[in-house]
Amino acid sequence: xxxxxxxxxxxxxxxxxxxxxxxxxxxxxxxxxxxxxxxxxxxxxxxxxxxxxxxxxxxxxxxxxxxxxxxxxxxxxxxxxxxxxxxxxxxxxxxxxxxxxxxxxxxxxxxxxxxxxxxxxxxxxxxxxxxxxxxxxxxxxxxxxxxxxxxxxxxxxxxxxxxxxxxxxxxxxxxxxxxxxxxxxxxxxxxxxxxxxxxxxxxxxxxxxxxxxxxxxxxxxxxxxxxxxxxxxxxxxxxxxxxxxxxxxxxxxxxxxxxxxxxxxxxxxxxxxxxxxxxxxxxxxxxxxxxxxxxxxxxxxxxxxxxxxxxxxxxxxxxxxxxxxxxxxxxxxxxxxxxxxxxxxxxxxxxxxxxxxxxxxxxxxxxxxxxxxxxxxxxxxxxxxxxxxxxxxxxxxxxxxxxx
Amino acid sequence: xxxxxxxxxxxxxxxxxxxxxxxxxxxxxxxxxxxxxxxxxxxxxxxxxxxxxxxxxxxxxxxxxxxxxxxxxxxxxxxxxxxxxxxxxxxxxxxxxxxxxxxxxxxxxxxxxxxxxxxxxxxxxxxxxxxxxxxxxxxxxxxxxxxxxxxxxxxxxxxxxxxxxxxxxxxxxxxxxxxxxxxxxxxxxxxxxxxxxxxxxxxxxxxxxxxxxxxxxxxxxxxxxxxxxxxxxxxxxxxxxxxxxxxxxxxxxxxxxxxxxxxxxxxxxxxxxxxxxxxxxxxxxxxxxxxxxxxxxxxxxxxxxxxxxxxxxxxxxxxxxxxxxxxxxxxxxxxxxxxxxxxxxxxxxxxxxxxxxxxxxxxxxxxxxxxxxxxxxxxxxxxxxxxxxxxxxxxxxxxxxxxx
Numbered sequence: 111x112x113x114x115x116x117x118x119x120x121x122x123x124x125x126x127x128x129x130x131x132x133x134x135x136x137x138x139x140x141x142x143x144x145x146x147x148x149x150x151x152x153x154x155x156x157x158x159x160x161x162x163x164x165x166x167x168x169x170x171x172x173x174x175x176x177x178x179x180x181x182x183x184x185x186x187x188x189x190x191x192x193x194x195x196x197x198x199x200x201x202x203x204x205x206x207x208x209x210x211x212x213x214x215x216x217x218x219x220x221x222x223x224x225x226x227x228x229x230x231x232x233x234x235x236x237x238x239x240x241x242x243x244x245x246x247x248x249x250x251x252x253x254x255x256x257x258x259x260x261x262x263x264x265x266x267x268x269x270x271x272x273x274x275x276x277x278x279x280x281x282x283x284x285x286x287x288x289x290x291x292x293x294x295x296x297x298x299x300x301x302x303x304x305x306x307x308x309x310x311x312x313x314x315x316x317x318x319x320x321x322x323x324x325x326x327x328x329x330x331x332x333x334x335x336x337x338x339x340x341x342x343x344x345x346x347x348x349x350x351x352x353x354x355x356x357x358x359x360x361x362x363x364x365x366x367x368x369x370x371x372x373x374x375x376x377x378x379x380x381x382x383x384x385x386x387x388x389x390x391x392x393x394x395x396x397x398x399x400x401x402x403x404x405x406x407x408x409x410x411x412x413x414x415x416x417x418x419x420x421x422x423x424x425x426x427x428x429x430x431x432x433x434x435x436x437x438x439x440x441x442x443x444x445x446x447x448x449x450x451x452x453x454x455x456x457x458x459x460x461x462x463x464x465x466x467x468x469x470x471x472x473x474x475x476x477x478x479x480x481x482x483x484x485x486x487x488x489x490x491x492x493x494x495x496x497x498x499x500x501x502x503x504x505x506x507x508x509x510x511x512x513x514x
Numbered sequence: 515x516x517x518x519x520x521x522x523x524x525x526x527x528x529x530x531x532x533x534x535x536x537x538x539x540x541x542x543x544x545x546x547x548x549x550x551x552x553x554x555x556x557x558x559x560x561x562x563x564x565x566x567x568x569x570x571x572x573x574x575x576x577x578x579x580x581x582x583x584x585x586x587x588x589x590x591x592x593x594x595x596x597x598x599x600x601x602x603x604x605x606x607x608x609x610x611x612x613x614x615x616x617x618x619x620x621x622x623x624x625x626x627x628x629x630x631x632x633x634x635x636x637x638x639x640x641x642x643x644x645x646x647x648x649x650x651x652x653x654x655x656x657x658x659x660x661x662x663x664x665x666x667x668x669x670x671x672x673x674x675x676x677x678x679x680x681x682x683x684x685x686x687x688x689x690x691x692x693x694x695x696x697x698x699x700x701x702x703x704x705x706x707x708x709x710x711x712x713x714x715x716x717x718x719x720x721x722x723x724x725x726x727x728x729x730x731x732x733x734x735x736x737x738x739x740x741x742x743x744x745x746x747x748x749x750x751x752x753x754x755x756x757x758x759x760x761x762x763x764x765x766x767x768x769x770x771x772x773x774x775x776x777x778x779x780x781x782x783x784x785x786x787x788x789x790x791x792x793x794x795x796x797x798x799x800x801x802x803x804x805x806x807x808x809x810x811x812x813x814x815x816x817x818x819x820x821x822x823x824x825x826x827x828x829x830x831x832x833x834x835x836x837x838x839x840x841x842x843x844x845x846x847x848x849x850x851x852x853x854x855x856x857x858x859x860x861x862x863x864x865x866x867x868x869x870x871x872x873x874x875x876x877x878x879x880x881x882x883x884x885x886x887x888x889x890x891x892x893x894x895x896x897x898x899x900x901x902x903x904x905x906x907x908x909x910x911x912x913x914x915x916x917x918x
Binding site for chain 2: 163164166167168213218219231232248250253255257260269310377378
């Protein structure tokens, strides 16, 4: 009894050391570092951020996107007598949002948050739960793995790190699998689709529900110039190549076609042919996916553009070197040509939808998808993947065939 | 010609936007974010840190350890007229060092650095190269993979993430492999051994040189209490369990023995017996490894303590429930009992060495290892692993045997 009472008193004393009485009806974000009480998410999806910075003159919350409900522009936090700075914002749009703090003008991460590589740096991020859907959560279904695979690239003269999702049951089976090449966005990296995107849980759940073919997913950094001063050791990450997006994509296409695909086909039990290979990406990665995919339709039968641009001034006869000129032939060759965006990213919706409609008028069976209420953020891209992946590799008998 | 000249002029103009003339004879650290020019490492291993914080009143460099050559205590940085704060320190001890900044008293990461989970948060880190050794670098040898594997733990009522190194050639082979369970230190996580420790490159190089048996390495978070408010989804990370280290280790032992080992033996082609199972860890993980390993010598034939404590008041008759009482029997059962530390962590050296000597006097073939000049940091633990791993699983005929 005495001991319990002493522990109880100790706990009460310790509680006094906690930053403050936690707001009722709120829980720490699942994206927090272990044990961090803040940021906290309220039941109405408002979010309270709170950090200790007794000596700072000005602390602000900076959100990576201004259309996710967290607020626009740097948001002032208020200091209490103990030196804690607090702000409550929202309600937030469900999904994953990058954010950071401005401490006397310096962009600093929230020590209460895990970091996620975005905005070309490791940034804080907050996961806002979406009620009524669990398609990107860990469930009691068979789980695949995400493998960190290193390979040497002669084109970029560096060791490159690629993340590879293998579906549940890959080990121990002798089956060969189709492959989706899946690219992140600008300022992100090869970890982003598994960390922020939850690609593994999305595929695990789709496969368990027999909604998608079991597939391998390959996530590459996509940056093609050796970083300045970088050594080909440790965590290899390419810096941005010089030149515009198109030139960068061409250089990356070279890596994908000449090095990455052969590497993956050698290392994994893939179905190494065009009907069983697709490519998709988000934002900058959508540009890569469409440029590489539609530029190599002998290699890819599925192409997905998540929050990318549409094809400008689409002309079925001349666009993309005339691959659309024979619509029926194109539809047979590339049965999945898919464009999507969140309805809160207005420009991408109008541009993409118009391009798809123009394609449809020309007989191309391009697909248009909208994620309601989400913006240029990961919730859009999770939902894009969830709609896109089930459409892939439906060619029939050869998918999932046994191989040696 | 005109275009080249224009590009050249543009480059010169862009260079003017760089923070400053880079110090001669220095290169960006390999641990920097892509394209970040600072921190820079000089040829004599001094390091220049530099960040932009025009509105801050005081910016300091904070090093995670005060015996790695980066300096002791928060180190003042000097502001120039453009708002860049700079400090040059060192020469640094080679290896990986955690650090961060204090910006007007707020602990902030360096935006030029990648982050590494340490000190219970994502911290900046700098990799100082060691001349004349490359045992932890990516080399032109066959590479294994590090797999992110999720499993549900009933004991902790959460999805847990475990990192698993599989050796080169694992896929496609039918061989079964011995398993090393390898734990990180306090404030770190299941990613630490692959991110900071380079476990995969160390094993790749040892295996390629035929210095170590091909083995599977399993890296678990090791924290056993569900985090407050955390949901069993997303990136699951346990918070610290209540109670002292011993009690925490007991709880983790329960997870290891009842859940983790069966999970790994079911998911991977392991040699699932005592002669082919070892456990090691660093610092806090050394405590886990010795407590779990020596507490379950029917399950582990190798035990490694990297910068851990020795056994206090070692008594061959009574210590650890008398497992050492019959020295010859213990040596047969646990052929590798290994303790090591860096010579710059004086307390761990004297304590560990004395304990090993006491064991040796009692006929126990415990091994003592010292890493010259390194402290309670990753360079010590990389070198510990490099000495420890080759000693494992030398039992003979059964190691590497074919299996179904």
